[in-house]
Amino acid sequence: MFASFRSIGAYIPEDIRTNQWFCDRMDTTDDWIVKRTGINERRIATSTQATSDLGVEAAKIAIERANIDIQDIDLVLCATISPDYLCMPSTACLIADKLGIHEAMAFDISAACTGFVYALSIAKAFIESGMKKNVLIIGAEKLSSIVDYSDRTTCMLFGDGAGAAIISATENKDEAIIDVRCSADGSQKDLLLTPGVESGEKQFMQMKGNETFKVAVRTLTSDVLKILEKNNMSNDDIDLFIPHQANYRIIKAVGDALEFKDEQKVLTVNKYGNTSSASIPMAINDCYESGRLKSGDTLLLDAFGGGLTWGSALVKFSPKK
């Protein structure tokens, strides 16, 4: 049995927060933010929306586009670092409940910005082992709830949003997800973290931006080389290269090092900022809705985040015919 990537959906919060919002509140400029990050604006959820609400909206679209019965979903995975509740119930349980799914296995994945690629890997393994048939994977974040708006070096980077996909069993190898690689190295935990409840600190994201930047470029580049080599593929086999959307300069450095052409590279960080686990599915959805992503296309996903965690995936986009 193989796992196929059937559909994509996303929820983009309506409220647009431009760089001017930050200029009005702290010592920064639009020019600095655009030059250092490539971000012009990001989306912010309303005060009454929780991460699960964003995830549900994305999931509904992915389910509708996959044209499957909601009750056929037998696993719900939610990647998030901004869950509705601290540890329990998981955001995946809340999303499943809001969708009316009450018997499927559901759990969260804590792998920061690599969360969606981790979810893809888990979905693939469950399907290939024959344990599950239709997996709903979601990357959902309300990062505005864990951003420290007194820290000008990090707060302008992040935004809210959600993306979701349906991964289903198929016997057709041509429709299969080709490969997913996931890795972690806890020895670099201090680069990106959210303090625990006993730390006495507020539960806001902390980041060593400059060091993180360098490790991100190195890791995102080398992981792509490894997955391509392992699968005996080259840049020419890739239709869309979709890296985690953290910073335009990171994406440019990685894209240049790997020599992808402009028409292969996908960029959304300018309008959504960094939405952590939601960034890759939101970018895939953008390509789908603009007509850039077509049935049978080969996607190369490339993610990096706190933990540290990183991962890449070679995915055939295989909507049901």
Ligand SMILES: CC(C)(COP(=O)(O)OP(=O)(O)OC[C@H]1O[C@@H](n2cnc3c(N)ncnc32)[C@H](O)[C@@H]1OP(=O)(O)O)[C@@H](O)C(=O)NCCC(=O)NCCS
């Ligand atoms: C955060 C980031 C944009 C900062 O850019 P940078 O080029 O590394 O900038 P630095 O942190 O070295 O700071 C450079 C200067 O800008 C200043 N600065 C920092 N934030 C600023 C802001 N919002 N506005 C104006 N100046 C700012 C710093 O104080 C520093 O001033 P100094 O030279 O007088 O000391 C960049 O490091 C980054 O994007 N890192 C990766 C973040 C990321 O993607 N994390 C998630 C990975 S999943």
